[in-house]
Amino acid sequence: MLKNDLFLKALKGETVDRPPVWMMRQAGRYLPEFMEIRKKYDFFTRCQTPELASEITVQPIRRFGMDAAILFSDILVIPQAMNIEVQMKPNFGPYLPNPIRTLQDLDRVIVPDVNDTLGYVMQAIAATKEKLNNEVPLIGFAGSPWTILCYCVQGQGSKSFDKAKELCFTRPAIAHELLQRITDTTIAYLKAKVTAGVDAVQVFDSWGGMLSPVDYKEFSWQYIQQIIDALKDEAPVIVFGKGCWFALDDMAKSGAAALGVDWTCSARNARYLTGGKITLQGNFDPARLLSPPEDIKKMVKQMINEFGKDQYVVNLGHGILPNIPVENAKAFIDAVKEYEV
Numbered sequence: 001m002l003k004n005d006l007f008l009k010a011l012k013g014e015t016v017d018r019p020p021v022w023m024m025r026q027a028g029r030y031l032p033e034f035m036e037i038r039k040k041y042d043f044f045t046r047c048q049t050p051e052l053a054s055e056i057t058v059q060p061i062r063r064f065g066m067d068a069a070i071l072f073s074d075i076l077v078i079p080q081a082m083n084i085e086v087q088m089k090p091n092f093g094p095y096l097p098n099p100i101r102t103l104q105d106l107d108r109v110i111v112p113d114v115n116d117t118l119g120y121v122m123q124a125i126a127a128t129k130e131k132l133n134n135e136v137p138l139i140g141f142a143g144s145p146w147t148i149l150c151y152c153v154q155g156q157g158s159k160s161f162d163k164a165k166e167l168c169f170t171r172p173a174i175a176h177e178l179l180q181r182i183t184d185t186t187i188a189y190l191k192a193k194v195t196a197g198v199d200a201v202q203v204f205d206s207w208g209g210m211l212s213p214v215d216y217k218e219f220s221w222q223y224i225q226q227i228i229d230a231l232k233d234e235a236p237v238i239v240f241g242k243g244c245w246f247a248l249d250d251m252a253k254s255g256a257a258a259l260g261v262d263w264t265c266s267a268r269n270a271r272y273l274t275g276g277k278i279t280l281q282g283n284f285d286p287a288r289l290l291s292p293p294e295d296i297k298k299m300v301k302q303m304i305n306e307f308g309k310d311q312y313v314v315n316l317g318h319g320i321l322p323n324i325p326v327e328n329a330k331a332f333i334d335a336v337k338e339y340e341v
Contacts, residue, residue, distance in 0.1 A: 004136045007068040008199060010313050011236040011257040011279055019304060019312045020067035021336035022139075023329070024240075025319030026060040027072040030329060033059050043088035044080075047073050048120045054127035061136060063326075064333045068137045068200075071128060071193075073121060075143030075204060078185055079152050081117035083110045092156075099155035101167060106174055111181050114189045121189075125196040140198035142190055142227075144205035144241070145182040146220035152178065161210055168219050175219065183223045187230040194235045200257070202238040203227055209243015216247055228255050238281060242318060248273035263288075263317030267306035281313040284332070289316075289324045293331035300335035309341060 002008070007020040028034050034056055037046065046052045056072040076086045076094055087095045100106055115122065128138055151157070153164040153175075168175040190201045208220050224239060231237050232255045239251055240260025251259050252274035261270045261282035270280050284303060289296060304314060314336045320329065 002134050002137060002199075004067055007137050007313065008236070010311065011200060011238070013279055013311050015310055017309075018339045019307075019309050019314050019336060021314040021333055022066040022068040022070065023060075023316050023320050023332070024070075026064075026066060026329075027056045027070060028320075029322040030320055030324045030326065031059055031063070032326070033063075043074070044086075047077060050120055050123035050127045053121075053124035054131055057124075057128045057138075058131045061132065064330055065337075066136065066333060068139055069128065069132060070139040070141060070202070071121070071125060071198065073124070073141070075141070075148060075206075076151060077118060077121065078142060078148055078182065078189060081112045081114065081189075082181065082185055083108055083112070084152055086151075094151055094157060096151060096155045099163070100152045100178055101163070101174075103174060106178060109178065109181055111184045111188075114185065114192050118189060118192070122192055122196040125193060125198060129197045137199035138197065139200050139202055139238075140190060140193035141202040141204060142186045144203050144208065144220060145179045145186060145223040145227075146211070147205055147207045148182045148186075149175065149179055149219075150207045150210070152182075161207060165210070168215070179219065179223050183226050187227055190227065190231055191234065194231070198235065200236040200238060201231060202240060202260070205239065205241035205244060208241040208247070213246045216244065217250070221247060221250060225254055232256070240281070245269065245273065249275075252278045258313060260315065261317065267303065271307070279311040279313060280307060281315045283317040284315070286316045286318050286321050286324070289320065289328045289332060291328070293328055296328055296331040297335040297338075300332060301339060304336070304339055309339070 009016055010020050053072045057069050061069050080086045089095045150161045150164040153167050154161050228237050236257035238258045239256045242262050245265040258279035258281050261280055263283050263285035
């Protein structure tokens with residue numbers, strides 16, 4: 001039995017004394033203990049070594065005592081497993097030397113046996129569960145098919161993902177086939193994670209806001225819906241679409257347990273657009289963690305008051321930035337733990 005199940009209670013919509021709190025990208029780059037590991041091992045070595053991934057996962061729990069841990073990994077392990085080379089270049093980010101842009105490119109993309117190609121993730125889950133010792137729930141995650149396609153087609157990060165959009169709008173059959181293969185792989189991957197022991201899963205649609213509402217339905221949402229349908233009876237599913245406020249109405253009817261909200265959408269609008277019937281997560285501007293700790297605490301309390309303490313998970317509106325002082329991250333977490341109505 002979990003000693004702290006506040007997060008799972010909030011996902012079920014149960015009444016709680018205070019909302020649970022965790023932070024996207026809490027396992028990683030702002031923590032000095034993570035930086036020590038980073039000096040010794042490259043990015044994908046950290047992802048692919050269960051002992052390292054599990055250690056990184058529990059570091060913020062030891063330090064701050066969040067109400068949930070999220071497994072240290074990366075969304076781009078999926079294309080790697082699908083026979084698409086992914087490199088992580090220092091001071092550059094992800095680089096895919098052979099992007100998928102033609103039918104011939106698509107021929108080499110496989111739907112893998114995830115227990116074979118991504119078995120190291122399942123081993124990391126087992127190692128993490130042991131370290132957590134039933135203290136808090138563990139979250140597994142994946143990128144949305146559209147967000148993964150963006151990297152697979154563009155070949156790197158981008159401000160516009162123009163090549164990814166070009167493929168969708170000029171050769172939609174190729175785009176949809178790639179999206180479906182990513183979806184099938186993601187469903188198998190998340191199901192394997194649940195079997196391995198994660199308590200909930202989150203789908204990150206980091207680049208969903210790049211699409212118009214009409215294109216979002218065609219190239220992103222229908223594939224996320226497949227993932228929700230496949231997983232919702234096995235574990236709670238959280239969907240976070242950055243810049244996707246326009247889709248909150250559809251998302252609220254999807255069967256997801258909770259929806260992430262970024263900082264550009266107010267609590268009031270998020271509750272209105274979702275009909276007030278689903279758990280919401282978010283939406284503190286990550287850059288606001290650069291404010292003085294006492295200001296952070298006031299803003300967090302105000303944010304909880306605006307969302308309401310029930311059907312709510314306190315989080316950032318995107319991942320924590322690398323330059324956030326540790327004491328500021330602590331102020332964010334402490335403000336939630338100290339919350340009283």
